[in-house]
Amino acid sequence: MIIRTIAMLLLMVLSSASFAQSVFAEYEFDNTGQEKDFKSLTAQLRCLVCQNQNIADSNAPLAQDLRREIHEMLTSGDSRQDVIDFMVDRYGEFVLYKPIMSLKTLALWFGPLLFFAGGVLVLWRLTRKQKAAVAGEPAASQVTSQAIAEARQLLDGSTNNATNNASQHRDS
Secondary structure (H helix, E strand, O other): OHHHHHHHHHHHHHHHHHHHHHHHHOOOOOOHHHHHHHHHHHHHEEOOOOOOOEOOOOOOHHHHHHHHHHHHHHHOOOOHHHHHHHHHHHHOHHHEOOOOOOHHHHHHHHHHHHHHHHHHHHHHHHHHHHHHHHHHOOOHHHHHHHHHHHHHHHHHHHHHHHHHHHHHHHHO
8 A cells, every 4th residue: 555655656746747847848948047037937926727836837728828928038038027027917916926025915924923923922911810810819728618618608598598588478
């Protein structure tokens, strides 16, 4: 069973590596810098169809079109930033796996940190209150014996009052 699982995982890794090689093999570049930029850009731009894959790994028709567009832009002399700006203008910041830090994305960047800090603050206050409550309480054995005595008194008094009230109702 373990050998079969390992074989399946190995097959998946090898097939994805060969797919990635075939994606890059169909494009020709003027120099290695353009090829590096192409690989880098296709790895950092999200496939809008698949949404959890970059356009280098996706086989969706839109990803193929985007790869072709990036190739054309790079071979025509556009810079990496020109390609990124074009994609963001056309598809929005969602196309970026790593969104640009701006006023629109502050919650995305700092929201998790604020939630974490809020959780730590709540835990700290709860433990502080609990420690203060424990420090101000008398010993558990004193509370228990005192509470038992008060409860017996209340029960004896309420039982006597209930029987007295019931007998007064019958007499009247």
